[in-house]
Amino acid sequence: xxxxxxxxxxLAAAIILGDRDAMPALGIAGGTLDGDARIGIYRSNVFxxxxxxxxxxxxxxxxxxGPAFFAxxxxxxxxxxxxxxxxxxxxxGELAPFLASYAPARELPYLSDVARLEWAIDxxxxxxxxxxxxxxxxxxxxxxxxxxxxxxxxxxxxxxVSPYPIFRIWQAHQPGHDGDAPIDLAEGGDALLVIRxxxxxxxxxxxxxxxxxxxxxxxQLALDAAVDRAVTAEAAFDLGEALRxxxxxRTIVGFxxxxxxxxxxx
Amino acid sequence: MIAAxxxxxxxxxxxxxPHVAHVRELRPPVDWFEVHSENYFVDGGPALAALxxxxxxxxxxxxxxxxxxxxxxxxxxxxxxxxKRLVARIEPAAVSEHLSWGRVDGRHLNDLLxxxxxxxxxxxxxxxxxxVQAALGCPLLVENISAYLRFESDAMAEWDFVAxxxxxxGCMLLFDVNNVHVNAVNHGFDPLDYLAAIPGDxxxxxxxxxxxxxxxxxxxxxxxxxxxxVWSLYRATIARFGPKPTLIEWDTDIPPFxxxxxxxxxxxxxxxxxDAIAA
Numbered sequence: 182x183x184x185x186x187x188x189x190x191x192l193a194a195a196i197i198l199g200d201r202d203a204m205p206a207l208g209i210a211g212g213t214l215d216g217d218a219r220i221g222i223y224r225s226n227v228f229x230x231x232x233x234x235x236x237x238x239x240x241x242x243x244x245x246x247g248p249a250f251f252a253x254x255x256x257x258x259x260x261x262x263x264x265x266x267x268x269x270x271x272x273x274g275e276l277a278p279f280l281a282s283y284a285p286a287r288e289l290p291y292l293s294d295v296a297r298l299e300w301a302i303d304x305x306x307x308x309x310x311x312x313x314x315x316x317x318x319x320x321x322x323x324x325x326x327x328x329x330x331x332x333x334x335x336x337x338x339x340x341x342v343s344p345y346p347i348f349r350i351w352q353a354h355q356p357g358h359d360g361d362a363p364i365d366l367a368e369g370g371d372a373l374l375v376i377r378x379x380x381x382x383x384x385x386x387x388x389x390x391x392x393x394x395x396x397x398x399x400x401q402l403a404l405d406a407a408v409d410r411a412v413t414a415e416a417a418f419d420l421g422e423a424l425r426x427x428x429x430x431r432t433i434v435g436f437x438x439x440x441x442x443x444x445x446x447x
Numbered sequence: 448m449i450a451a452x453x454x455x456x457x458x459x460x461x462x463x464x465p466h467v468a469h470v471r472e473l474r475p476p477v478d479w480f481e482v483h484s485e486n487y488f489v490d491g492g493p494a495l496a497a498l499x500x501x502x503x504x505x506x507x508x509x510x511x512x513x514x515x516x517x518x519x520x521x522x523x524x525x526x527x528x529x530x531k532r533l534v535a536r537i538e539p540a541a542v543s544e545h546l547s548w549g550r551v552d553g554r555h556l557n558d559l560l561x562x563x564x565x566x567x568x569x570x571x572x573x574x575x576x577x578x579v580q581a582a583l584g585c586p587l588l589v590e591n592i593s594a595y596l597r598f599e600s601d602a603m604a605e606w607d608f609v610a611x612x613x614x615x616x617g618c619m620l621l622f623d624v625n626n627v628h629v630n631a632v633n634h635g636f637d638p639l640d641y642l643a644a645i646p647g648d649x650x651x652x653x654x655x656x657x658x659x660x661x662x663x664x665x666x667x668x669x670x671x672x673x674x675x676x677v678w679s680l681y682r683a684t685i686a687r688f689g690p691k692p693t694l695i696e697w698d699t700d701i702p703p704f705x706x707x708x709x710x711x712x713x714x715x716x717x718x719x720x721x722d723a724i725a726a
Binding site for chain 1: 485486488489490491492493494495496512513514515518519523525526529548549550551552553554555556557558560562563565567568571595596597598599600601634635662663664666
C-alpha cells in the first residue's frame with residue numbers, strides 16, 4: 182500500500198504529465214471505468230480549469246491565437262511552470278517569458294509582450310489601494326532637500342515597454358472596438374503606464390521623458406536623478422507639469438526621505 | 448433560528464463575479480451569500496471594495512478551495528495567513544474548506560482531489576483541521592467532495608471518514624448533498640447510508656448544485672439546476688438534521704441572478720415547514 186505522499190506524487194504525475202508508469206502502484210479501484218479513464222476525468226478537469234483561468238487573465242493573447250492554439254499553449258505552460266499557489270487567480274505570471282521561447286509562437290514575436298501587458302493589467306486590478314499624496318507634508322520639505330526625495334508610485338502602477346505597437350494591438354481586441362485599420366508591426370513600439378484609478382485599470386501611452394521619469398521613480402532613484410533621466414530622454418521635460426499631472430492622477434502617491442528608513446515599509 | 452455557524456437557517460446564494468454589481472446596486476432580498484475565499488486574496492481594488500460593501504448588508508460565508516487540507520506537504524502557511532487576514536477583514540458567519548488535497552511537492556493542481564480513506568489520511572487531515580482552527584480561532588466547516596475514483600487502500604466508508612473528522616476535531620461539517628448523490632452514483636452506494644452516519648449536530652451548512660451527466664461518470668460541474676434526485680436527498684437530509692443554512696452554488700455557465708433566486712426559493716420551501724415547527 183503506497184504512503185499518502187507516494188499516492189499523491191503518483192496521482193499528480195499521472196494527471197499532469199500523463200505518466201502511466203506510476204498508475205499500477207496507486208491502487209485505483211476499478212468498476213465500470215478503468216483507472217486510466219478515471220485519471221482522464223481529472224486531467225480534463227484540471228486542464229480545463231487552467232485554460233479558463235488563463236483565458237480570463239490573457240483575453241487578448243487568447244483572441245490573437247484562437248482557442249485551440251491557446252489550449253496548447255496552456256497545456257505546455259502548466260507542465261513547464263507548475264502552479265505554486267492554491268489561488269488559481271494568481272497563476273500564470275511566467276506566461277510572457279514562456280511565450281518568448283515557445284517555438285510554435287515564433288511567428289508572433291509580439292505575443293510575449295502582449296502577455297506581459299495583460300499580466301500587468303491583471304495585477305494592477307488587485308494591488309493595494311493608496312491615499313493621495315500628502316501635499317501639506319510635501320510643503321514642509323526644505324527646498325534644498327527636494328532633489329533627494331524618493332517619490333512613491335501607486336501600488337497598482339506598472340510600466341510596460343515593447344518594441345511592438347502593443348497598445349494598438351491590445352485596443353483592437355477590446356469589446357466594442359470598431360476600427361479595423363491594419364497594424365504595422367514596424368510602426369514603432371510603446372511605453373505604457375498601467376494603473377488602476379476610480380474607473381478601473383487604464384493604459385496610458387507615455388512620452389519618452391515621461392517613461393524615463395516614472396521608470397526612475399519606480400527604481401527608487403532620488404528626484405534629481407529621475408529628472409536627469411527624463412531630460413536625457415527629452416530635453417523639454419517639465420518637472421512641475423509632470424508632478425502636477427502625476428499627483429492629480431494619483432500615479433505618484435507618496436514620497437520618502439533620501440535615506441530609506443528601516444521602518445518605512447512594514 | 449440561528450445555526451451553529453452564525454448563518455441563518457435559510458437559503459443563501461453563492462455570489463460570483465458576474466452578479467456582484469447587481470447585488471451591490473440593487474440589494475436583492477437574499478438571506479446570505481457565500482464567496483470563494485481565494486477570489487479575495489488580494490491587496491486592494493474593486494473586488495475587495497465590493498465585498499466590503501456587500502458584507503455590510505448581508506451575512507457572508509467564506510468558502511475555500513485551495514488550502515489543500517489533505518496534502519502530504521506541510522500546510523501552506525502563506526495561504527493560511529491570507530485566509531486569516533481575509534477572515535479578520537470580513538468577519539464571516541462561517542469559514543469552510545474541503546476534505547481533499549490539491550498540492551504535492553510544492554506543485555498545486557488547483558483541484559479538489561480525493562483522499563484514500565485510510566488511518567494515515569485521517570490522522571493527517573485531523574491534524575490539519577486542528578491547526579487551521581487554532582490559527583483562525585474559529586470552527587472550520589469541512590465539506591465532503593465529489594470523486595471520480597476510489598482507492599483499493601480504503602479502510603473505511605467515506606461517511607465514516609467524514610464523521611470521524613468531525614468527532615475527533617470538533618470541526619463542523621458542510622454537507623454537500625449534490626456531492627453525496629454524485630458519489631453514490633459514481634461509486635454505487637445508497638446515499639441514505641451516508642446520511643445515517645453523519646452526526647446532525649455537526650452539520651452547520653448544506654450545499655446544493657447541479658452536475659453533468661453526459662459522460663461515463665457524474666461530474667460535479669456546478670453548472671446546472673439542482674437535479675430532482677438531489678432535491679429528494681435534500682428533503683431527506685432536512686428531515687433528518689432539521690433546518691440548516693443551505694447554499695445554491697453555480698460556478699460554470701453562470702445564469703441570470705433570478706435563476707439562482709428561483710433555486711434558493713425551492714430550498715427555502717423545504718426549510719420553511721421545519722422552521723415553523725421550531726418557532
